[in-house]
Structure formats: C-alpha cells, structure tokens
Amino acid sequence: MSHFNREMSSANTMSKEEYLFLLKDFYKDLNLPYKYQDRNENHFRLERKCLPGISLNLVEFRVPYNLRYLNPDHEPIFSIGFMIQGQLDYIIHERKYSFNTGQNNIIVVPNEDRPSLLFKAHTFYSYRSCIFERDYLEHLFSRYPEKLKALYANYQNGKYSTLKPDNLINTREIQFIIQQIDGEFAKPQPDDLYLEAKILELLSLQIQSSTCENFAAFNLKACDRDKIREAEFLLTKDLNQAYTIEQLSREVGLNTKKLKMGFKQIFGNTIHVHLLAHKMKRACHLLLKSDLNIAEVGLECGFDNASHFSTAFKKQFGVRPLDFRRGKSNMSSISKM
Template structure:
C-alpha cells in the first residue's frame, strides 16, 4: 500500500486469493478525494452487485446516501469502524480533502467460516444481501483502539511476500474481525451504551492525543478532565465509550504496542524504548512488557522473533474465538 493513497492491496495487487481458496481480500487506502473516488468505483466493479467492506476511518468524516436522497443514511465519524455491505444503491461521500480511511474488502464466505449463522451482526449483513440493500454489521459504529490501529499499521508496513504474505494478511484480518466481534458483543449487552455527541467525542480525542504525546509526564484523571473542560466522571464514561477502554488502559495499550513495533522494526536498545515510552528505568519497562505480552523484550532483540510473532498472533486469535464460543 502506498503512502500517496494509490488504490492497492498489501503488495500492489488488486485482489489476493488466500491459500487458493475462494476467500478474496483487497486493501484500499485513501487520503485524497481523487483516490476515494477511484476506490468507490473499484468496490462495485470488483464485486458485482455488492461489496463487503471492513471500514476504518482514522481521520475525516464519511457519509452514505441512498440513491435519490439528500439525507445521510449512515455516518462514520473520526476513529470509527464497522463492516459495511455496499451496493449500487449506496453512494459514499467524503467532503474534506484531508482524511485517512482504510477499506478491506472481504468475501462473504470469509465471514460465514468464522461467525455463527445466527449471530445478530452477521444476520444484519445477510439480510442486506438477500434484499439487495446496503447494511451494517453493527447498528452503532464501533470505536478504534490502539490494538486495532497497531494491526492496521502492520498491514500497511508489512514486508511479507508470497505464502507468508497471504498467511499474514489472513491472520490480521481475522484479528480485526475478533476485535470487531468483541466490541459488538459488549455494546449489544450493555443497556447504558449511547452515542457521544460531536463535542464530547472531540474532547476525548483531545485527551487521547495528549496521552500519546506526553507519555513522560505524570497526570491525574482530574487534571485531564479539567484540561478539556469536563469532570472526572464524564471523562471516565465518555473515554470508554469512545475507545472501549479506560484512560490509563488505553495509555498502557499504546505504550506496549509502540514498544513492540519499535523493537521489531527499528535498531534500538531496550533502554531507548524504555525512555521513549515514558519509563524511568529499563527494568520497570521490561517488567511491564512481560506482564503485558508474556515474554521479556530481549526475546525480540534476539533476532528470532518474526515467526514467533506470527505464531503468537494466531494463538491470540484462536484463544479469543474459543472464549467467544457459547
């Protein structure tokens, strides 16, 4: 995938058959209006009457309009995601030039392999397929998390090719599906779930950006709340609604995913990563890293990690699916 927004898949191919089975997956990245218009054309062209898309909107605002209607029937705000069934009756629009969106086209057979036939989200999409109508997996869009962001970044920067590339692609799509299913189940079972107002969501994004840019600082929930003009109760409630975890849970997730990526991708020492992620002592960082991932960071620096990480990712995926089976 190119940084310029060119329509492409993981390795520049329009589609990729995984293990020669009829489970195709294509990845599209958009950061300009011209590219987005090209992607819209590719959706229907590549999939006939309908296209099943994992939609991840990192920046900007995405609206969907039914043919002949001027009122949006669906809206993606910044840092939201969902699975969307698109056909010729639905027109997607991004009105701002500055945006960042990732679309992953998946074959319906992929979902049918992993999701129970009576799952509510799957039934929403299946009903749309049968009626030839646009549909959403989740009635309310789901929230981006640091874990999802890390997976998307891994897809964009992967250097795997051939068989390993296909294996890596399917594993990451499966991980994303697990996270989407988990979020869907939490929302479905929580009667207190509500959609945040735009002003409330903006405040939570301000807190998130502060956390990411000030990992070396010490701060309290009260100080964070006052910084964005809210109170501690609203901060805890709204942040979890926006990002699916607590304020400090998000910070830990972000630190650990950043640390792991740095250790894998860059020639850095554990002490340098420790300092970068806000730990005063490397020993404290190593202890936190082991508690989070289950192994010490020096295992990554040993140079034996590529296959280990891939196997670990699959293990997490299958463990999550086992826990979700009733």
C-alpha cells in the first residue's frame, strides 16, 4: 500500500475546488493509508491508518466555503462513526440525515449508494470513523451472530441501514476511548493491536447501548441509559474516587430512584455489588500480575486499609489475598467473575 503524505503551507488560500480535490483523494480508496495536515487559519486534517481488516479515519477541518462532496463508487461499507464536533449532513436516496456534536451510529451503505456529504462554511468538523472490510466483518459475524444479525443481513443484501434511526449519544466512556485512540494514533509507531481492541470496544458499546438490554421494565429512555452508563464509568474509572449514590445522581443528572433501578436493570446488580465485583476483579489481577504488597493492592482497589481489603476479599472468595497469591485459592469461583 502506498502512503499519501502531503503538507501545504498555503492551505488558507486554497480554492473550493482544491478542498474538494483533497476530499476526493482521501475517500477514493478507504483501504489506503493517508495523511494530509495543515495548521493554518483553516485547520484541515485528513488521516487514515489501516489495520488488518479495519481502516481508522480521522477528519478535522474548517473551510471558508460551503462544500458538497459526492462519494465515489465503493464497495459496501460497514462503518462506525463518531461526531466529536460540528453537524455533518449527508444525503442518501434524496433523504437528508444528520450527525450532530456528541452523536454516533453504525452505518451500512450498499455499493450502489453514493452519499453526498454537506459541509458548511466556517464550521469546525471533527469526526472519527472505523470501516470494517468484508472478510473481517464476516469473521466478527461468525463469532457474534446475534449481536450483528440485522446489520450484517442488510450489509449482505445491499440495504442502507443504521443501528438506530436516531443517533446514539457519545457517553463519557466512549469519549474516553476516542481520546485513547487519538493518543495512540498520534504516536510515530501506533500499536495496531491496541487500536483494534479499542475499536472493538467502541463497537461493543454501541451495540450494548441499543440492543443488549430489555428496558421496558422501567421505561428507560435512550438518554437515561447513556446517563446510567456514564455513572458506571465514573464509578469504576478511579477506584480511589468514592461516590455516593447521591453524588453519582447529581453528576449524571438522573434522580436516585431511576439511577438505582436502571443500573440494576442494565448491569444485573445493585451499584454496590457491581462496584465490589469490579474491585475484586482488579484485586485478583494485581495479586497475580504485580509485585505490590497486600496493603498496596487494597489501596489500589479503593480500600482504606489492608484489614478491610482482606476481609472483603475472603468474604467474596473464601480465601485471604495472600493465600490467593500463593495459589491456594479455588480458582473456579474466581474465573466466573
């Protein structure tokens, strides 16, 4: 694969046709690495990294013209997209769709469809997308058929579709993963395995957000589900940052009753039990993989002292942390976590 890498110091004087040429050059082959970037008045960055079976695309720009770009002929596209900033409008089958700031979706575009992308003058756009090649997608479907059944069928049958008619919300967890991807992307030699894992994590979160739970029992709206996932992310991101339910409720903007009932509905446990299980899983990892002493492991997992940690660990697994480290535990009970 060739690598396109072009710098243009006078990008702020470029014509409308030159901007359209760059977009055409970027989108003409989604399986080729690509890099164009300028840091002048009209910030313009188009970059693509190709992993085995996945292309990771980063688009950021602000231009002084209204642009309408018609995508070229292409293979069927299965793409996960995340709008960081701006409102990206696109037209398929003479119908207009929009991606707004903080939204995401999974999009299937047949090869006979050629979307028109609409960009407004003097508007900053920041967008990330990951496009899965056919063989990679087939492999994913063979492993997780129930997760991808409807979308994969539309991909096979040449039918335009999205995961949800209304876009999903970029939760804090999704935003954090995108930041991790951007950080790795910026390295001189990004870790492909790390990027692939993060992309699959994003795909999993999108599917969970739309299909993995039955929300009828407590009538949870999509925005409520996203807030509850934000609460779970805050709860487990830093185990030394303790939250009360009231604090979590205020942080995500959901009343305590809906937070507690919705949390159990989505995650299958109360907030307290879910957090404890997360702490214990982290503790097991540190006991086996680190040189930290028992007190230090307890502190890393949010326990005030070694005694409290040892008591909680033994109650959970029936052995003390030290015995677990020495291999005297019943691993079957722990492997089910």
